[in-house]
Amino acid sequence: MSSSPKKTSTSSVAPPPTGTLTGYLTDAPLDPAIKQTGQPASRVDGRLKVMGQAKYAGEFNVPDLLYGVVVSSAIAKGKITKLDTADALAVPGVVAVFSHENRPSMPWFDRSYRDDDTPTGSPFRPFYKAEIQFAMQPIALVVADSFELARYGASLVRVEYDAETPDVELSDKWKDELEAPTGKTGYEKPKSRGKAEEALAKAAVRVEAEYLHSAEHHNPMELFTTTAEWLNDGQRLNIYDKTQGVMNSQQYVTKVFGLSTDEARVVSPFVGGGFGSGLRPQYQLFLAVLAALELKRSVRVTLTRQQMFSFGHRPAAIQRIALGADADGTLQGVRHEVLAETSQFENYTEITVNWSGMLYQCDNVQLRHLLGRMDVYSPLDMRAPGAATGLFALESAMDELAVKLQMDPLELRLKNYAERDQNIDKPFSSKELRECYRQGAERFGWAHRKPAPRATQRGTTLTGWGMATGVWDSKQNKAAAKATLTPDGRLRVQSATADIGTGTYTIMSQLAADSLGLPLDAITFQLGDTTLPPAPFEGGSQTAATVGTAVKDVCDAIAKQVLKLAQKVENSPLKGADFEDVTFVNGQIQLLADPTKTVSIATALAQGDGQPIEEKTTALPNLVKQSQYSRHVHSAVFVEVEVDEDYGTVRVMRVVSAIAGGRILNPKTARSQILGAVVWGISMALHEESILDQAHGRFINHSLAEYHVSVNADIPPIDVIFVEENDTIVNPLGAKGLGEIGILGVSAAIANAVYHATGRRVRKLPITLDKVL
Numbered sequence: 001m002s003s004s005p006k007k008t009s010t011s012s013v014a015p016p017p018t019g020t021l022t023g024y025l026t027d028a029p030l031d032p033a034i035k036q037t038g039q040p041a042s043r044v045d046g047r048l049k050v051m052g053q054a055k056y057a058g059e060f061n062v063p064d065l066l067y068g069v070v071v072s073s074a075i076a077k078g079k080i081t082k083l084d085t086a087d088a089l090a091v092p093g094v095v096a097v098f099s100h101e102n103r104p105s106m107p108w109f110d111r112s113y114r115d116d117d118t119p120t121g122s123p124f125r126p127f128y129k130a131e132i133q134f135a136m137q138p139i140a141l142v143v144a145d146s147f148e149l150a151r152y153g154a155s156l157v158r159v160e161y162d163a164e165t166p167d168v169e170l171s172d173k174w175k176d177e178l179e180a181p182t183g184k185t186g187y188e189k190p191k192s193r194g195k196a197e198e199a200l201a202k203a204a205v206r207v208e209a210e211y212l213h214s215a216e217h218h219n220p221m222e223l224f225t226t227t228a229e230w231l232n233d234g235q236r237l238n239i240y241d242k243t244q245g246v247m248n249s250q251q252y253v254t255k256v257f258g259l260s261t262d263e264a265r266v267v268s269p270f271v272g273g274g275f276g277s278g279l280r281p282q283y284q285l286f287l288a289v290l291a292a293l294e295l296k297r298s299v300r301v302t303l304t305r306q307q308m309f310s311f312g313h314r315p316a317a318i319q320r321i322a323l324g325a326d327a328d329g330t331l332q333g334v335r336h337e338v339l340a341e342t343s344q345f346e347n348y349t350e351i352t353v354n355w356s357g358m359l360y361q362c363d364n365v366q367l368r369h370l371l372g373r374m375d376v377y378s379p380l381d382m383r384a385p386g387a388a389t390g391l392f393a394l395e396s397a398m399d400e401l402a403v404k405l406q407m408d409p410l411e412l413r414l415k416n417y418a419e420r421d422q423n424i425d426k427p428f429s430s431k432e433l434r435e436c437y438r439q440g441a442e443r444f445g446w447a448h449r450k451p452a453p454r455a456t457q458r459g460t461t462l463t464g465w466g467m468a469t470g471v472w473d474s475k476q477n478k479a480a481a482k483a484t485l486t487p488d489g490r491l492r493v494q495s496a497t498a499d500i501g502t503g504t505y506t507i508m509s510q511l512a513a514d515s516l517g518l519p520l521d522a523i524t525f526q527l528g529d530t531t532l533p534p535a536p537f538e539g540g541s542q543t544a545a546t547v548g549t550a551v552k553d554v555c556d557a558i559a560k561q562v563l564k565l566a567q568k569v570e571n572s573p574l575k576g577a578d579f580e581d582v583t584f585v586n587g588q589i590q591l592l593a594d595p596t597k598t599v600s601i602a603t604a605l606a607q608g609d610g611q612p613i614e615e616k617t618t619a620l621p622n623l624v625k626q627s628q629y630s631r632h633v634h635s636a637v638f639v640e641v642e643v644d645e646d647y648g649t650v651r652v653m654r655v656v657s658a659i660a661g662g663r664i665l666n667p668k669t670a671r672s673q674i675l676g677a678v679v680w681g682i683s684m685a686l687h688e689e690s691i692l693d694q695a696h697g698r699f700i701n702h703s704l705a706e707y708h709v710s711v712n713a714d715i716p717p718i719d720v721i722f723v724e725e726n727d728t729i730v731n732p733l734g735a736k737g738l739g740e741i742g743i744l745g746v747s748a749a750i751a752n753a754v755y756h757a758t759g760r761r762v763r764k765l766p767i768t769l770d771k772v773l
Contacts, residue, residue: 036510036520040668044520045270045505054270057242058225058302065227066095068291068301069150070284071140071157072310073132076166076697077375080130080139080159087156093145094153098291100139103127112255116248116537117279119184119378121346126283127290132161133345134377135698136310141287143299166375166697170316170341173372180369183349184381186540190354191423194364199333203324207400211321211393213765215341215690215699216314217707218382222272225302226285228292235259237292239266241285244278244498245537250530252281253289261530264289268528274500275680276381279539282311309702312380313690315341315348319393321356323401329415331360336394337368343378347371350379350386356394357423358630359471360416375697381539383680384740387472388747395468395748396763399755408451409467409752410441421630429629429729432660433469436636439721440467440658444638453759462643463653464757470635470744474662474736475542476621480533481550483512483558485613487605489587491518493555494526497547498538501676502739503669507544508551510666511733515555516562516601517584525551533616541633541737544665548733550619557615559584566604573597621731629729633736634660637678637745641753648769650754652682652714655746658721662736667722674720674742681746683710689766 048054073080085097106128107113113123126138140157144150180189200206222242229238237259243249246266253264271278288301317340324333336356342348353367382388402409414437420427441447449465450456456463481495493512499505509523526532535547556579563582566574566589574582574589574597583590589604591597605613638656643649655678664670687708693700701707727734747765754772755761762771 036513037665039510039666041506041510041520041666042668043503043506044509045499056222056270056272057227057240057268058223058300060227060229060240062227062229062298064298066143066145066291066295066297066299067147067150068141068143068287068299069147069154070138070287070301070303070307071142071154072136072307073139074159075132075161075163076135076168078132078161078163080132081162082160083140084158085140087158088142088153091149091153091156093149094142095145096143096291096295097153097157098127098141098143098294100127100129103290104294107256115252115280116245117185117381119346119348120182124345124377126286134310134343134375135696136307138283138287141291141301143291143295168374168376168692168694168697170318170339170372170374173370174339176372178371178373180347180349180371182347187349188351188354190357190367190369192366193357193422196333196335196364196366199364200322200324200335203332204327205401205404206322206324207397207404208322209397209400209763211319211396211763213317213389213392215316215692216382216684216688217309217690218275218277218313219308219704219707219709220273220275220277223302223305224282224284224308225300226288227298227300228288229298230292230296235293236263237265237289239264239289241266241268242271242278243268243281244271244274244500244539246496246498246528246530247534248537249281249285253285256286257289257293266530268498271498271500275383276385276539277312278500279381279537280312305704306702309699311377314382314385314389315350315379317352317389319390321393321397323397325401325405329405329407329412331362331416333364334362335366337370338390339370339372341374341376341379342371343376344373346378348379350389352386352390354423355387355390355471358421359394359418359469360413361418361422362416383677384472384743387740387744388684391468391470391744392747392765395745396751399466399752400761410437410446413437413469424630426628426630429631430662430725430727431632431634432723432725433634433636435723436634436658436660439723440636440638440656443719443721444656446638453756460645462645462757464641464643464753464755465639466749466752466756467636467638468745468748468752470637470741472541472633472740472744474545474631474633474730475540476545476549476626476731477536477542478618478620479535479546479550480616480618481547481554482533482614482616483554485516485558485562487610487612489518489602490522490524491516491555492524492526493551494532495535495547495550496530496532497527497535497543499527500538502538502543502673503666504538504543504547506669507665508548511548511551512555515552515584516559517586517588541739541741544735544737545731545733548665548735549731550617552733553619554615554617557617558613561613561615562601562604563589565607566599568607569599569603572599574599625729631730633662633738633741635741635745637749639749639753641750641757643754643757643772648772650686650767650772652716652750654716654719656719656721657742658723659738659741660723660725661738661741662725662727662730663734664722665735670722670738671720673738675718677742678718678746679710679715681743682714682750684743684765685747685750686710686714686766
């Protein structure tokens with residue numbers, strides 16, 4: 001709901017950015033209408049990034065700054081028996097060393113350490129006690145006048161342990177039968193239906209297989225950093241944090257350290273990649289704030305690339321799946337169970353197997369999610385958590401079933417197309433997956449596919465084609481926004497959301513521009529600051545729908561006030577017009593029934609004594625309406641690979657990704673999202689693998705030199721298709737979210753293409769040459 005308008009003094013309005021950005025509102029003749037939303041606008045923050053003017057968490061240079069370096073545990077399980085800091089403290093310039101031995105008193109209850117993305121269980125508490133729960137656990141923080149001194153001091157901290165053998169073998173956990181009791185925020189326990197085992201036993205054609213992948217790490221380019229700025233006017237901090245949600249970081253800090261929200265302001269205007277790793281507060285935030293409060297000085301803590309392998313990752317998983325079908329390809333039974341890792345202290349559980357009960361029509365489905373407790377840090381959301389794992393198994397198994405049926409893989413999927421979400425027995429708010437299949441197959445040339453494996457060969461090079469389906473939730477949550485329109489025609493809009501590279505600054509500016517018919521460069525959108533109206537963290541593909549709705553609502557509220565002022569103009573042609581009767585375009589308010597009748601916004605604002613107009617609003621999802629439907633975004637992915645038969649190397653040659661993502665707010669940034677996600681899908685399929693040392697419980701390839709990711713030479717032409725889809729139910733904007741959907745189905749499509757090329761089925765990611773040979 002929108003509050004009543006209130007006028008503010010000009011002193012409360014921030015000056016516009018430098019440049020010739022004023023004077024838009026004139027009485028010039030009306031130009032043709034140009035809507036910003038839906039146009040391929042370039043990023044409004046692009047210039048700042050290119051010019052090096054976009055500040056990240058480690059770039060806020062504050063006065064009297066100290067530097068903290070984390071000392072990591074050398075064991076994965078056990079207890080610290082001695083921690084000697086004397087040598088470190090003897091170094092000139094080392095100010096303090098913090099550990100469990102000298103930390104301040106901390107809250108006792110788990111609830112004080114929970115955040116908005118916390119799984120059930122007992123969250124990790126840095127420096128809480130001498131116990132070691134995972135490899136590279138932070139055990140001390142050395143604080144010094146310079147980063148170099150702090151790092152040297154950290155090398156001098158002597159630690160002795162009573163070590164135990166860590167338990168990090170996932171395959172052993174099948175026998176434990178630990179059903180996931182609950183999970184992370186948003187987890188829905190899988191529901192079985194019908195009589196799957198009976199149906200599978202009677203099926204004319206059946207496939208049963210096991211699929212595996214090890215832990216996968218986020219590795220954003222920006223290292224996790226927190227700069228805690230001590231403000232000399234009292235116990236008050238400006239906290240510059242690498243995070244996907246400033247409100248979440250603030251909530252965590254205030255609960256743990258007993259601060260008010262006024263005493264802990266969190267700022268994060270730019271994020272150098274997150275992919276889910278920034279959803280939960282990471283331990284450098286805790287350590288920087290602790291040191292700043294204790295020393296009453298500003299402190300910066302930056303984790304190393306190796307330390308970023310010590311917290312959170314896509315969990316390793318072992319999946320067992322069985323599909324049974326009639327001879328004509330009609331699915332009769334599905335069984336899908338997963339054993340996924342979690343820590344000893346939290347129940348991290350993703351929605352992994354549920355997709356197998358929704359994506360295809362089948363009345364007999366058995367789903368189970370089992371947890372394997374290991375001596376590792378709790379896994380963490382990673383782009384398309386759960387779905388990237390579960391769909392690899394399901395879509396690979398569907399391809400195996402198609403092979404056994406001697407049926408085209410696309411035909412099999414169309415044969416079992418689900419018109420209704422059987423998991424919750426509700427219709428879809430919209431579903432243009434059939435059109436994704438059609439347009440994607442046509443663009444790719446799927447009709448020319450030779451059915452038999454190894455049918456296309458040139459010398460020692462085998463060519464294969466594969467395809468798969470993707471599906472992800474479409475969500476809208478609560479968010480607030482504030483807007484201020486100044487007499488010079490500038491509109492400032494604010495919400496405490498984030499931009500992790502997705503283009504949030506740009507699409508919010510486009511929505512705001514359209515509400516008042518202003519050019520894009522007349523809009524200033526501000527985010528990433530807890531002093532702004534609250535919004536949830538950026539994750540789960542929810543931001544466009546959630547914050548975008550709030551932005552549109554608050555800007556519409558401003559527009560309504562401008563219309564009222566326009567109606568006060570002498571002999572106004574808009575007298576008596578309702579808001580629905582007009583449109584705002586090119587700085588004018590235009591009567592829809594008679595476009596010649598207009599009042600300029602400049603003339604309207606002159607009726608307001610030259611004062612800005614300010615509005616605040618909170619947008620809520622229409623749960624009554626939305627809860628009647630299953631709301632999802634869908635995709636179809638088609639891939640061509642070449643495999644060198646002598647060397648076993650796999651090269652992706654081209655990709656077509658067809659997306660049904662509702663209303664596309666900006667085709668340029670939307671395409672960029674899908675391109676990045678497809679690149680990651682290729683990386684997941686062919687390159688990324690974390691090697692966990694069983695004896696020491698540590699990831700041994702914890703650097704970008706040894707943890708391989710796709711590079712430019714690995715990436716082929718990627719063709720992105722946005723299928724037209726109109727959805728008035730999913731949220732007021734009709735936007736479904738695109739952050740996750742682009743990665744889904746890619747790894748399965750590549751695995752299926754490798755089979756088609758070679759006749760060899762690889763069920764463990766990544767698909768390396770040793771598995772192909």
